[in-house]
Amino acid sequence: MIAADDAISIFLEDDATTALLGEDLALALKARDCLALSGDLGAGKSSLARALLRAIADDDSLDVPSPTFTLVQSYDLRIPVSHFDLYRLGHPDELVELGFDEALQNGICIVEWPEMAEGDLPASRINLKLEHEGKGRRVTIKAPEQEMARIRRVLDIRAFLAANGLADARRRFLTGDASLRAYESVYPADGSARQILMDWPRRPDGPPVLDGKPYPKVAHLAEDAYPFVALANVLRDDGFAAPEIYGVDYDAGILLIEDLGTEGVLDTEGLPIPERYRESVACLAHLHSLPMPQDIPVTPDHIHHIPDFDRVAMKMEARLLVDWHLPWKSGREASNAERAEYLAIWDHLIDELNSAEKNLLLRDFHSPNIIWRPNEHGLKRIGMIDFQDAMIGPTAYDLASIVQDARVTIDRPLQDQLMGDYLALRRLEAGFDEPTFLKSWAIMSAQRNCKLAGLWVRLLKRDGKPGYLKHMPRTLTYLKVAFEHEALSPLRDWCTRAGIGESES
Template sequence: MTGTLSLSLASDADTAKLGEDLALAVRRGDCLALSGDLGAGKSTLARALLRAMADDDDLEVPSPTFTLVQTYDLRLPVAHFDLYRLGDPSELDELGFEEALEAGVCLVEWPDKAADLLPADLITLTFDFDPGGGRRVTIGGSEQRLARVRRVLAIRQFLDNQGLGDAQRRHLTGDASTRAYEYIRAAGHDRMVLMDAPRQPNGPPIRDGKPYSQIAHLAEDVYPFVALAKSLRAKGFAAPEVLGGDYEQGILLIEDLGTGMVIDDAGRPIPERYRASVACLAHLHQMPFERDIPVTDHHVHRIPDYDRTAMKMEVELLLDWHLPWKRNAPATTDERQQYLAIWDGLIDQLSTVEKTLVLRDFHSPNIIWRAAEEGMERIGLIDFQDAMIGPSAYDLVSIVQDARVTVERPLVDQLMQDYLDARRMGGGFDEASFLKSWAIMSAQRACKLNGLWVRLMQRDKKPAYMKHMPRTLWHLSVAFEHEALAPLREWCARVGIGHTESTLQER
């Protein structure tokens, strides 16, 4: 199904702003066909899009009128075609069009010269002069592609409503979820971050009439983020201030905590920064948190429990994705029953362990190092919208067994000792119970991740995460060192899941 939308562009600045917005909407494989008379705005939009993709206002963007194509190695590769002088549509192949489209994004001016050789699923932009002054552009395409265009335009309208209509927008990052982030730069303001987190439709019910996201207590809108940011800031932690938002649309304008990382340029942990992060975590685990947090006059966020159903749903990723990938055969009925029974027993042992606020992903990508600050303020916290009340050991597992960074065993031991020393000073700390819960949650997280990597590769077409599997298999072997994990260790040995010496070398 296709559709169109029409926009009025009063000036070249408005045309350039649209190009900047479209730079945030395009994806690999998109072809933008730009039509219109000379001077209608095609080149202005293309130039703005390319400069936004490069985050370089001075990027030289020559017209490809004579060369027919100019290529740019940017966040996504972009090929800018001008087909005005194309002799025959068949020459498009000689220009490398198909290869450019497969690798990234194609901008095509004078697309009619290509006859019917452009892909059917285009994003078309047709420029016309408006009799009342300025220009009008009609954007057409499939509903899937137009949805992305409408989204970036909705965000621009949000910024306008915030008095930031002329703000510069730049891609920051996306993550394994559907959220995306932008930098917002506006005169008279410090740089800000915009979170683009539209409410997602529920997936199919998979258990008790509920989709996966509800069973695993994943945030389905931005209210949990706003609530947790408010609560963490009230306790003295460096969570970003929410500067504005459209909660129903899933758009938040938040404080930029900076770009400092706890890893070095080679991707290795910086020990003093990891140790400071663990000190922050130990402090957090001694803090009481209210379960019910008001967000608006009409909405209260209740922090969910990290309950048995959620834990088991996550560990089933190992059964459903990792094991079939590992041996090209699904788990047998007996293997599944044995595995789930083992996890029921392990979860039973968690009933008496310490429970606190669990941020859920307390690891290197979500920790901002703020060198100019002191104490807890040095540790910037982000990506905590899925927080729950659960075993405090889970977050220590998250950083000590960082899924994306190899933390060598000597530093692991140092971080564990730092945490235990800090907790002993607080009094009332049951170390033996905590260490058992740490081993159980280590195994739980490793089982989840070793299944998740395969799911991201096979279902979501994101194979890059598979590089982390040797590391997370090693993490599982470390969890197996605790006697409480003997049943799971034996089950994994029977079905052929585990690490090898080569796996350890690859990590």
């Protein structure tokens, strides 16, 4: 590959390498992208488009007829795709009649023979030219800066796979998550087991939110791959099912890891499966019983220090309720007096955690991050896949995360059963202080749910993501459970006066 600032040039030896480029581009393209394919007859435009479409569909047998006579062929895929062939276009105005603008608004447009409507295609399009060269073909890609950055990224990942013996592996979109990470399924050409690729590029610091620091640094969120690798190694050494690390480029932020499976802890209707939650809680109880080093060697040159879940991080997260939820609920900003009282309550509650049991907390131990492994036994049945943001803090936080799952309703009988299972296991340990643990559980439950009650609103108001608001009733119901502990009475009274926890629309 030859890369200049404004172009990428790649020699493709045969149809197989052309198909791999199509797979790579399928991972780079997003809705509202226009991919303009130019080149002589037989240069490989249709072959590239076919591979791209099959990759987006994750269906190697997808029928992809040439749209030479129909001019456009549409596909309702993960991202809708419209495949245009303008070779027989009578006049550029016909592009409107074909529904090009609407197709581009809703998805991806692949355009063969773009020169037939040169002035009517978006200026921000991705131009890809195919030319015969020897026994193969050369492709030249030019695109605006943002689109080119995405293409360079997927090609860098292909180079990473090649360096790890997977040059010819098939790649498929797996998922993005709420963070800045994305995931791919990687299928080795030799037919061996699927592997997972984590795409985690470093990001520039965001705006300061507290004491001149951006949110990730205040909240102790992982910003590179070292914490994930460190925790994965330690958890596996302790007998837990965390992914094996097959390859990692720390500078680029690319990891190749073990696939722990596809089953979760919910049934086909999205409801909790009690047996799987109970096994998850048992796994957590064992984790909390083990000593955990705070400094973990990762490479000869790097030691990961697990950060503390400190007062600053706890208060900043809890503050989301007064910053975002209260104005949304009441239609007004919190008064200075309300804010001061709320934060003073949290100062007192955090002081109450001084005597709490502290050890490793995974931070988001709930249904999206738990893999059920039915063919394994004991601890190995619970696959852990999200722990890069782990901290040292009150262990009760993780129990609150699973017993009060943010993404699915755990009804009260199951909540009580899970709490009972956990406590029964921990009572077997000498020195386990159950009353102090239950107090810290209530405080951590309240802290987590105050954070989430504000986060759902922030995702709506700031990020334009209204879908998370469906979790609000559940979050407020969980908060009421925390309020049952006498230690939470000041926070409960404050929320009652502020009207938080009442029926939400």
